[in-house]
Amino acid sequence: MKIQYGCAPINWSNDDLPSLGGELTYQQCLSEMALSGYTGSEGGIKYPKEFEVIKKAIDLRGITICNMWFSTEFTVFNNEDTFRRFQNHLDYTYGLGARVVGAGECGVTIHGDESIPLFKNQVILDERQFKNLAEGLNELGRMAHAKGMKLCFHPHAGTGVExxxxxxxxxxxxxxxxxxxLFDTGHLTLAGEDPVAVLEKHLDRVAHIHVKDVRRHVYETVKEQDMSFLQGVKNGMFTVPGDGDMVNWDGIFDLIKNSSYDGWIVVEAEQDPAKADPLEYAMMARRFLREKLGR
Structure with missing residues (x-):
């Protein structure tokens, strides 16, 4: 295995709900990642958009941007704009060290709307939307390959692929x-799936991994009280590996250890930093990964 470990800034400030952790600086976020033993960070809304500014900040801390979310809009047939934005995204993230791009479909989605209950409003794509999504991803994949990068599709709660x-x-x-x-343990768990089974079936297609756990009592409350995805986030539905109680980590790590996986494992939590100190939880997750994977 040639695994590297990263942490997502979403643990410090949420891209879908910027008010969470809005008071925390990007310098603190990156410094605490480095202090916790990570060498990679995903992109995030808190980070400066100016290339030279963020490049200097990550270089000072020995951090690489290993991936940055990209929103596709193929389910609303906004193809040409998606292609144009993607090329700019490739150029920007490649310069920061990324060799994968995690793309999620956001043309039709409910995950960013606090007023829509998550579990009673599952997005169902029709045949035409699904076909355009697949064809669009094939084109993005060719573009990424030409740049020396890999396109990784990110199934996500509240979208049409979960x-x-x-x-x-x-x-x-x-x-x-x-x-x-892009294999994400937390979103598969929310979808009612067994992440181990999904990883076992598609391990040869996995090029980037997000690890987070789910707190069962919050998950059940979100379902029972018809809460939205973001309400679940604010109430602590997600947490880091080593803290939650729904993901079968031994099953996940056994598959990874017995594979030739070559890439990043990135810790996520999507918690309110006022309730869960990001540094504490980043360190907790890093210890857990070291115990389970040996480094």
Whole structure:
């Protein structure tokens, strides 16, 4: 294995809800990642957009930007604008060290709307939308490959691709040479799936990994009280590996240890930093990963 460990700034400030951790600086975020033993960070809304500013900040701390979320809009057929934005995204993130791009479909989504209950409003894509999504991802995959990067599709709660069946369908409809999977333990758990089964089936397509756990009592409250995704986040639905109680980590890590996976494992939590000190939880997760994977 050639695994590197990163941490997402979403643990300090949430891209979908910037008011969480809005008072924390990007310098603190990056410094605490480095202090916790991570060498990679994902991009985030808190980070400066000016290339030279963020490049200097990460270089000072020995951090690489290993991935930065990209929103596709193929389910609303906004293809040309998506292609244009993606090329700019490739150029920017490549210069910061990223060799993968995690893309999530946001043309039709409910995950960013606090007023919409998550579990009663699952997004269902029609055949035409799904076909355009697959074809669009194939084109993005070719663009990424030409840049020396990998496109990784990120199934996400509240979007049209989150269940095992939907992931299976998308993997079948896309080019295995250029379209890869971003494996996320937390979102698969929210979708009611077994992350171990998904990883076992698609391990050869996985090029980037997000690890987070789910607190069962909050998950059940979100379902029972018809709460939105963001309400769940604010109430502590997610946490870091080593703290939650829904993900089968031994099953996940056994598969990874017995594979030839070559890439990043990135810790996420999506918690309110006023309730869960980001440094404490980043360090907790790093210890857990070291115990389970040996480094």
């Amino acid at each position: 269940t095992k069946e939907e992931i299976d369908q998308l993997m079948e409809m896309t080019d295995p040479e250029t379209v890869f999977l």
